């Protein structure tokens with residue numbers, strides 16, 4: 041059978057098995073058991089990313105014991121379109137750890153990505169040492185913050201979207217389909233599955249539709265009225281004053297969670313301060329030419345995976 045072989049532990053190694061409903065269910069169970077992360081809403085959101093290349097070990101009862109998936113995630117880095125893959129859903133059940141299963145999955149997935157012509161691979165992890173032997177390097181991430189600019193008068197309030205409403209979901213999908221990268225320095229070019237799943241699973245994320253500008257704004261507002269701008273999905277990016285005026289006019293501070301090269305305020309580039317983002321999870325990248333992005337960058341949390 042395609043994509044199957046037995047290994048010395050008596051497990052069955054399977055690739056590209058998301059089309060098999062039982063194997064998909066077993067994969068969802070693995071992610072829930074290990075991370076308490078429920079990916080089953082993806083079924084409502086149109087199914088798993090069709091570019092996914094999962095490889096997993098299954099036992100005789102059909103339980104998914106271990107998995108690592110790659111998926112297509114083209115990115116813009118320093119003005120260049122890069123054919124990149126993301127890696128995600130890397131996990132091994134506790135009773136099977138320490139036997140080299142994950143090392144096998146990394147090597148298989150790495151080989152598949154190279155054979156598929158990916159120039160770069162990105163992942164986020166709390167265990168960077170796992171990936172260093174394959175040549176992955178940590179890309180330091182930054183947060184950008186600055187003053188709220190003057191808000192232009194007469195800005196119509198943006199409409200709050202509800203991703204669980206089919207019409208709103210269709211609108212978000214269409215905006216994602218036509219989007220421009222939110223930064224020319226470091227941003228995803230075409231990846232909608234993680235945006236939709238992150239928005240679905242995170243109640244603190246608000247999505248707004250700006251009718252005139254034809255864009256979806258993803259943001260979070262803290263109790264002390266600090267606005268965190270997560271992503272702007274559209275063909276163009278409105279000025280920061282317009283964005284804030286339409287979505288959170290009461291905000292007193294603004295943090296932007298992606299490089300700000302396309303953000304303007306008061307008719308000029310926004311004067312943002314970059315501070316290291318020192319969370320426990322780090323962004324790692326392998327690149328065929330080892331060309332890491334220059335200057336302070338951050339992957340939009342809406343593209344996080």
Ligand SMILES: CC(C)(COP(=O)(O)OP(=O)(O)OC[C@H]1O[C@@H](n2cnc3c(N)ncnc32)[C@H](O)[C@@H]1OP(=O)(O)O)[C@@H](O)C(=O)NCCC(=O)NCCS
Nearest residue numbers: 130131132137138139140141142143144165166167169170
């Ligand atoms: C991390 C995890 C996937 C490792 O799986 P595993 O099958 O036990 O790993 P392997 O036995 O194949 O070990 C491969 C290598 O990684 C090393 N390694 C294992 N766990 C590690 C960790 N947490 N941090 C750093 N290195 C680790 C091993 O020492 C081994 O090194 P070697 O090749 O030099 O001998 C597994 O512990 C797990 O599922 N953890 C919980 C989920 C998680 O953290 N996933 C990673 C997502 S990025």
